[in-house]
Amino acid sequence: MELHRRTAWLDETRSPPDLVVVEGGFPSFIDRDRSADGLQDPTPTARSLAESLASVFGPTTRAILHYGSRAQGRASRADSAFDFFIIVDGYRQAYRALAANLGMPHHPNLAIVLARVLPPNAISVRHRGPHGEYEAKCVIASTPHFRRECSSRARDHFFQGRVSQCIVLVWSRHSVREARERSFAWARVFLPRRFDLELYCRTLLEVALAHEIRPEAKNHADTLFAVQRDTLMGTYGPVLARLQDRGVLARDGDAFVQRRLPGPIVKLRVRTYFRFSKLRTTLRLLKHPLLYDGWLDYLVRKIDRSTGERIELTARERRWPLIFLWPRALRYLRTRPQHQR
Numbered sequence: 168m169e170l171h172r173r174t175a176w177l178d179e180t181r182s183p184p185d186l187v188v189v190e191g192g193f194p195s196f197i198d199r200d201r202s203a204d205g206l207q208d209p210t211p212t213a214r215s216l217a218e219s220l221a222s223v224f225g226p227t228t229r230a231i232l233h234y235g236s237r238a239q240g241r242a243s244r245a246d247s248a249f250d251f252f253i254i255v256d257g258y259r260q261a262y263r264a265l266a267a268n269l270g271m272p273h274h275p276n277l278a279i280v281l282a283r284v285l286p287p288n289a290i291s292v293r294h295r296g297p298h299g300e301y302e303a304k305c306v307i308a309s310t311p312h313f314r315r316e317c318s319s320r321a322r323d324h325f326f327q328g329r330v331s332q333c334i335v336l337v338w339s340r341h342s343v344r345e346a347r348e349r350s351f352a353w354a355r356v357f358l359p360r361r362f363d364l365e366l367y368c369r370t371l372l373e374v375a376l377a378h379e380i381r382p383e384a385k386n387h388a389d390t391l392f393a394v395q396r397d398t399l400m401g402t403y404g405p406v407l408a409r410l411q412d413r414g415v416l417a418r419d420g421d422a423f424v425q426r427r428l429p430g431p432i433v434k435l436r437v438r439t440y441f442r443f444s445k446l447r448t449t450l451r452l453l454k455h456p457l458l459y460d461g462w463l464d465y466l467v468r469k470i471d472r473s474t475g476e477r478i479e480l481t482a483r484e485r486r487w488p489l490i491f492l493w494p495r496a497l498r499y500l501r502t503r504p505q506h507q508r
């Protein structure tokens with residue numbers, strides 16, 4: 168293991184401490200019947216990365232979930248990062264273990280404070296193994312924060328917008344199921360009275376993407392649905408069937424019918440929640456210069472991968488991005504593909 172230009176490198180031969188793992192890389196307390204939840208098995212590379220990350224964050228690690236383009240099988244470039252949720256018992260133990268094992272560009276107390284003020288934090292960890300070199304984008308959340316953000320008490324849609332899609336289970340399950348079960352509580356505001364399963368799944372994606380600043384075009388939800396169709400339909404079909412059993416929905420052939428449309432107060436509450444969610448998600452980006460090593464190159468690569476637009480930064484923009492990058496950033500926000508169909 169070594170540190171290179173403040174970038175953490177993982178040795179994949181290290182095994183995670185104090186983990187009881189059964190066949191397939193799952194701990195003994197996880198039910199192997201996951202088909203109804205749409206939680207997929209990890210690829211060997213993702214499993215290797217997750218096990219190494221578990222060793223870095225130490226015994227406080229409770230769960231690891233893999234999401235994003237790699238998990239969905241739509242990553243088309245070798246430099247696409249592997250996205251992980253790292254669920255930990257406590258931020259203090261996690262960041263101190265990270266600092267001890269790999270080092271951090273700042274004192275771990277800074278990350279601890281930022282995590283408590285506006286969770287979660289995101290950090291970059293690079294993994295060097297026999298088959299190449301990979302970047303892991305680690306979104307770190309405490310167990311209480313993860314459970315809260317996957318419940319009706321969520322303060323924004325950052326977590327639910329991601330766990331409502333195809334994810335790869337490495338260790339956790341129950342909070343993810345709760346977030347998916349309650350998706351109708353907010354999705355109903357954006358649905359017509361009569362809808363089918365496909366429209367429901369598309370609405371989940373469209374609403375989540377619309378309430379974040381994204382580099383992709385407005386029709387990115389169509390791309391996500393195309394690569395996740397079977398998983399999403401298999402996941403949310405049972406969710407809607409249970410709502411029908413409870414009398415919330417009625418069935419009309421292949422379609423579902425809302426027995427009671429949301430009123431003005433419910434609509435106002437849900438739309439206000441999403442407005443604040445977009446604000447909080449945007450504010451999280453301001454933490455990247457402090458915590459995410461190589462944040463500028465990561466953002467430039469992400470825009471390039473998502474839009475095909477290659478951004479060449481000047482030497483001055485690279486040296487003092489927080490001063491000289493603002494005009495370019497504001498221009499991009501006004502003209503980004505998300506505003507286009």
